[in-house]
Amino acid sequence: MHFGDSIFIFLLALVLFGPKRLPEIGRQIGKLLAEFRRASNEFKMQIDEELRAMEQQERQKQLDAAAAKSQTEAAAQLPAETTVAAPETAATPSIMPPKTGEPVSAEWPYNKNLPVEEIDPGYQAAEAKENEAARAAVNGTGAEITESEQAPIHHG
DSSP: OOHHHHHHHHHHHHHHHHHHHHHHHHHHHHHHHHHHHHHHHHHHHHHHHHHHHHHHHHHHHHHHHHHHHHHHHHHHHSOSOOOOOOTTTOSSOOOOOTTTOOOOOOSOSSOTTOOHHHHOTTHHHHHHHHHHHHHHHHHTOOOOOOTTTOOOOOOO
16 A cells, blocks of 8 residues: 555545544544454464464374383393392392493492592592691590591592
8 A cells, every 4th residue: 555545545534523523433443453463373372372282292103102112122122031139139239231241340340549639639638637636646645636627538
């Protein structure tokens, strides 16, 4: 619509309705347009919400199907018979890795021979203070370390 067309419609409305009723009619038209926009936006939001819910349901179905498939594959890989020792006869429990069948080592997995300074630079000083306090307590000399003198010990 061009500017000239808008002027023509305005002049026609002015002649038909008069100068007193034209502002009232303009307000009513504005209210109707605002209500139409609001209803249109609500409808769009409702459609978008329904689409999101459907997509989420579809994703959930896919996840459920994938989980069921992985469970059936895992069940197919399990041996037919598994024997579990009674708690009284089992000396120490051992966890078997799924592929090798070898027992898991119960030893400490970290290198115990690491130099202490690599762990924490203040560790040796704190350990020396603790040892000194322990010797003093055992010997009965009464030399105790106050809490403010103790360095925090970080076990890595």
